[in-house]
Amino acid sequence: MKIPLLIRPLCAAGFFLLIPLAEAASVPMLECKLLAPPNAKLGQPVMLGFSLHNRSPQDVWVLAWNTPLEGLKGRFLTVRGPTGELAYQGPMFKRGTPQPVDYRKLTAGQTLQVEVDLGLVYDLGKPGPYTVRYTGQLHDVVLGVVPAPGGNLHAQPLHCPGVAFKLLPV
Amino acid sequence: MQHRWIVSMAVMSALAAPVLVQAQDLRVSVAATRVSAMATQDVEVDVRYTNESRQPVYLYKWYVAGNGLQDPMFEVSRDGKPVEYLGPLVKRRAPTAADLITVRPGQTISSRVKLSSVYDMSQSGSYSIRFAADSERMLKRPLKGINETAAAEGIEAAVESEMLRSNDVALWVEGRSSPLLRQAEEGRKLSALLDRITASSVSYASNCSATRQSQINSGVSAAISYANASVSYLNGTPSGTSRYVTWFGKYSSTNWNTAKSHFVKIKDALDTKPLVFDCSCTESGTFAYVYPTQPYKIYLCGAYWAAANTGTDSRGGTIVHELSHFNVVAGTDDHAYGQTAAKSLAKKSPTKALDNADSHEYFTENTPYLP
Numbered sequence: 001m002k003i004p005l006l007i008r009p010l011c012a013a014g015f016f017l018l019i020p021l022a023e024a025a026s027v028p029m030l031e032c033k034l035l036a037p038p039n040a041k042l043g044q045p046v047m048l049g050f051s052l053h054n055r056s057p058q059d060v061w062v063l064a065w066n067t068p069l070e071g072l073k074g075r076f077l078t079v080r081g082p083t084g085e086l087a088y089q090g091p092m093f094k095r096g097t098p099q100p101v102d103y104r105k106l107t108a109g110q111t112l113q114v115e116v117d118l119g120l121v122y123d124l125g126k127p128g129p130y131t132v133r134y135t136g137q138l139h140d141v142v143l144g145v146v147p148a149p150g151g152n153l154h155a156q157p158l159h160c161p162g163v164a165f166k167l168l169p170v
Numbered sequence: 171m172q173h174r175w176i177v178s179m180a181v182m183s184a185l186a187a188p189v190l191v192q193a194q195d196l197r198v199s200v201a202a203t204r205v206s207a208m209a210t211q212d213v214e215v216d217v218r219y220t221n222e223s224r225q226p227v228y229l230y231k232w233y234v235a236g237n238g239l240q241d242p243m244f245e246v247s248r249d250g251k252p253v254e255y256l257g258p259l260v261k262r263r264a265p266t267a268a269d270l271i272t273v274r275p276g277q278t279i280s281s282r283v284k285l286s287s288v289y290d291m292s293q294s295g296s297y298s299i300r301f302a303a304d305s306e307r308m309l310k311r312p313l314k315g316i317n318e319t320a321a322a323e324g325i326e327a328a329v330e331s332e333m334l335r336s337n338d339v340a341l342w343v344e345g346r347s348s349p350l351l352r353q354a355e356e357g358r359k360l361s362a363l364l365d366r367i368t369a370s371s372v373s374y375a376s377n378c379s380a381t382r383q384s385q386i387n388s389g390v391s392a393a394i395s396y397a398n399a400s401v402s403y404l405n406g407t408p409s410g411t412s413r414y415v416t417w418f419g420k421y422s423s424t425n426w427n428t429a430k431s432h433f434v435k436i437k438d439a440l441d442t443k444p445l446v447f448d449c450s451c452t453e454s455g456t457f458a459y460v461y462p463t464q465p466y467k468i469y470l471c472g473a474y475w476a477a478a479n480t481g482t483d484s485r486g487g488t489i490v491h492e493l494s495h496f497n498v499v500a501g502t503d504d505h506a507y508g509q510t511a512a513k514s515l516a517k518k519s520p521t522k523a524l525d526n527a528d529s530h531e532y533f534t535e536n537t538p539y540l541p
Contacts, residue, residue: 066504075462075503087463092495094457094488094527095507096473102455139507152510 029056030106030141032160034132039166042127046165048077050134051113054106061103061147063140065095067158068114069104072121076136079118081167082128090121098140103147127169134160195223196273196309198301198336200244203282206342213286213343215244217301217336221273228270228310233303234281239288243303245335246285248295248343249407256350257288270310287348293406294345294541301336308334345541355395362394362441363387371444378449385475385485386447390440392479392486393493396534397437404430413540416513417533419520428524429533432500436493436530439466457488465496482509482537491531502527 035049050068054060066074075088106112118124118132140153196219203214219234221227232240242255273279285291285299372390374383403413410421418429439445446467451459454472461467468489478484494502505526506515512532516523523529 065507087497089461089463091459091461091469092504092527093459094491094504094531096455096457096483099455136503137505139511153506153508155506155511155515 028159029054029060030062030138030158031055032134032158034134034160034163036132036163036165038164039168042125042167042170046118046124046130046167047115048118048132048163049113049115050160051111052106053111054108056143057108058144059108060106061142062106062138063098063102063147063153064104065093065098065102065139066136067138068116069112070102072116072118074136076134077118077122078133078135079122080131081124082126082130086122086124088121089123097150098147098153099149100147103140103142124167127167129164129166131162131164133162134158195221195225196227196229196305196334197222198334200299200301200336200339202299202339202341204341207286207344209344209346212284213291213297213341214282214284215299215339216280216282218278218280219273220278221275224275226275227273229273229279230265230308230310231269231271233308234271234279239283239285241303243301244283244285244289245300245302246289247298248291248293250298251405253297254290254354255288256290256348256354265310286343286346287350290351290354291343292345292347292351293403294343295407296340297343298338298340300338301334303334305332305334358398359391359395362398363391371442373444373446375446375448375450378447382449382470382475386470388479389474389485389489390445392484393489394437394440396480396486396490397433397440399536400433400534401430401437404433411541413533413536415516416540417516417523417529419516419518419523422520425520425524429530432494432502432524432530433534435499436490439493439496439499440489457483458492460492460495462495462497462501465498466493468492480535480537482532482535484535487531487535490534491527494527494530500530501525502530504528 031053033049033051033053035051036046040046048068052062052069062069064070066076072090074090074092077088079086079088104112124130136158138156138158140147141156199218199220200215201218203216204211207213217234219229233243239257241259242257244255246253246255271279291297372386374386378386404426408421408423408426414426414429415421418425443466448467448469451469451471454476456471457473457477458468458470460469470488473483474485474488477488480486494500502525505519505522506512507528509528509532512523512526512528515526516529
């Protein structure tokens, strides 16, 4: 494409203007955190915390499927141990139409926090360093109004910084 | 006296001596009636038989098949791969003179044959067609001086067994269905299901009632035909077809092959692995679940029983979805649920779509139909 010389500086300026706009658009209204104790003893439960904070000024309904909000009922974490990636041992579901009861409501500024026992679905049988990353997404997010059953799902990415912990020999 | 005896011996031996009818006596050529055929148009060829010998050639009349093929007398291939003949194989009584058509020296007879109703032309592609039949089954040439009835019913004239082939014609054909194709699919489904049942490779937990078992069988049967059809689709020429792109995103040959390898494994699981079904789950909002590390046990829930056997979110599709989760099969995740989310996933991330169970399910269900 040929751009007239005079317009080129304007295009460049537009380019720099676009960057902060794009960043603003990608700032998540939901802030996600994974939490884990830095050390745990081998054989003890390892409780992974998951917190979701609503930074927006309105109510947000989040579909709990395949998030810790409904427990460990899907492969949405990547767990690596001293011998490499661990196989997810839990179930995976094919869901029907979500019902309002499948959503969790976060009012403006609210934080939801849950804990799940990682050892139930991952084999944490070896001492050493572990890392947990959230590799799933939110299957549906509804703003402002109570979700109607039967609507299309609109998945949203969810950025959750990973956590590390160490399993100490007994 | 002795002279007469010698004469009759000579006649006898002349009668008994095999006279060879050779394949080159008859030249067969084919010509397509159009260069390409849309799904609504028949694929027809004109077959011309020309007698290039100096004697009459007698051709069994079913080779001049004006009204419907009764033998797989064509070799049809799509993009270099043979396609299946779906028409009848007729067992005939001993032929009589009434079954023969005479082709005089230099004479050409022709007949128009509709191939799209008897060969599997369900896939779009470049088709190559040629006539090919064993001359021994096609031709009969009686000895000189013997009338046709005697020739047909009496002494056998030897016909050299040789494949008689015509020229190839190429034409582009848009995929279509046909009643025979549908019947063949039904037959294959039934046969695959019977194979599975006789091999006892579908088993049910004690919590599955007789009704549930039958609903499982219908689902398995639908899953088998879905997996077969997907493998055969992905064995076709790789390209960015709308079906592929809709569910797996931007086309690349690597990604196409990934999808293919997943469906080959799903088909293999259905064909050869011991599937176990459990009916204890009662959640009405869930179709099914599996533990990916525990092949090949599938837990079926409320929404499965309420589903249709085929179509979007059907029993057959659910079984394909669940099989894709097993780590030994395709190890898929649930990145997106439902058609809308799966389509959007394909646009955003083909890699994730190829790792998404519902994308496999919707590809295989192909509802609504995409070419």
